[in-house]
Amino acid sequence: MMEIIVKLDDMLHARRMTLTELAEKVDITLANLSILKTGKAKAIRFSTLASICEALDCQPGDVLGFGEPAE
Amino acid sequence: MANKHHLFLITGWALNAAMLISLALTAVLVLAFGVCALAGAGLIHLPIPLEDLKDIKDVPLTLVFLAGAVACASGVFLLALLTLMLLMTGRIVKSADQDPFVEDNARRLMQIGWLLVAMQAVGLGAGMIMALFPKPVRDHVQAGFDFSPVGLLAVLLIFVLAQIFRRGAQMRDELEGTV
Numbered sequence: 001m002m003e004i005i006v007k008l009d010d011m012l013h014a015r016r017m018t019l020t021e022l023a024e025k026v027d028i029t030l031a032n033l034s035i036l037k038t039g040k041a042k043a044i045r046f047s048t049l050a051s052i053c054e055a056l057d058c059q060p061g062d063v064l065g066f067g068e069p070a071e
Numbered sequence: 072m073a074n075k076h077h078l079f080l081i082t083g084w085a086l087n088a089a090m091l092i093s094l095a096l097t098a099v100l101v102l103a104f105g106v107c108a109l110a111g112a113g114l115i116h117l118p119i120p121l122e123d124l125k126d127i128k129d130v131p132l133t134l135v136f137l138a139g140a141v142a143c144a145s146g147v148f149l150l151a152l153l154t155l156m157l158l159m160t161g162r163i164v165k166s167a168d169q170d171p172f173v174e175d176n177a178r179r180l181m182q183i184g185w186l187l188v189a190m191q192a193v194g195l196g197a198g199m200i201m202a203l204f205p206k207p208v209r210d211h212v213q214a215g216f217d218f219s220p221v222g223l224l225a226v227l228l229i230f231v232l233a234q235i236f237r238r239g240a241q242m243r244d245e246l247e248g249t250v
Contacts, residue, residue, distance in 0.1 A: 032250040042248025 005065045008037045011056050026051035039069065079168050086161040090154055097150040104143035111136035126207050135211065138204045142214035145197030149190055156186045172239035180233035187226045191219070 012022060019037060023030040028048060035041050036048075049060055056063070109115045111133050119132075159179045166176055197215030204212075 028250065035248070036250045040248070041250045042245055044250055048250055 001069075002067060003069055005067055005069055006036055006039050006041070006063065007065055008033075008052070008063055011058060011063055015056050017056070022052070022055055025055040028052075076168060079164055082164050083161060086157050086164060090157045090161070093150050093154045093157065097147055097154065100143045100146045100150065104140055104147060107136045107139035107143055111140055126210070130205055130207055134204065135208055138201065138208045138212040138214075141197065141200050142212050145193055145200075145214050148193045152186050152190045152193065156183050156190075159183050159186070170243065172236065172243040174237065174240045177233050177237035177240055180229055180236055184226055184229040184233060187222065187229060191222050191226070 012019065019033055020030060023033050026033075026048075028051065032048075036044065044064075049063070052063060053060060106115070106117070110117045113133070117136075159182055163171065163176050163179050166173065194216045195218060198217060199215070201209060201212070201214050
């Protein structure tokens with residue numbers, strides 16, 4: 001089943017940033033970011049996506065993708 | 072916010088008090104049912120002042136006690152259902168302080184709806200049984216009620232509310248997964 005996959009891990013690695021640092025920068029709780037990173041989130045607000053893109057200086061497509069979920 | 076908390080607290084207390092009263096009344100009615108049944112079977116003799124029975128002196132006393140037993144039994148059933156309903160309502164009110172939009176509350180509302188249906192059925196049944204007794208007896212012993220449109224409306228409203236709560240629980244679930 002194809003689905004939306006979150007590539008936050010790769011982006012964080014590329015920017016040499018930890019999840020905690022990102023949480024501080026975008027003002028989202030670490031718990032919520034973890035939910036997003038582990039692919040357990042059912043939906044993402046545009047505002048959340050915008051903050052993440054701003055903090056990581058990237059496009060939504062850099063953080064999100066569509067494909068087979070990695071096991 | 073504080074007012075809302077007080078409202079839930081006071082409602083919870085009122086429901087608990089109503090439940091206690093309902094249970095006490097149930098006990099009294101169970102006792103009354105026992106007395107009526109025993110007296111109806113002729114196992115005990117109740118001293119009843121004759122002047123009170125002027126208009127039912129042609130009717131066998133057994134019939135009066137039987138009617139009393141039916142009335143008490145229907146009362147016990149109604150109160151038992153009412154107690155269950157108060158218990159469910161109490162649980163919903165308790166959850167209202169934290170998060171009322173859970174599947175449990177939808178289920179509880181459905182159960183309250185069915186309890187209301189059962190209460191209507193018991194009341195109707197008791198009313199139909201009482202109609203079998205002769206008029207003088209019915210003048211003295213009253214139980215049950217006729218079909219009530221308001222009761223039916225209440226049942227429908229509760230069922231609709233249950234569905235609203237179910238939808239609320241689904242929306243809450245979705246919101247939980249939103250970051």
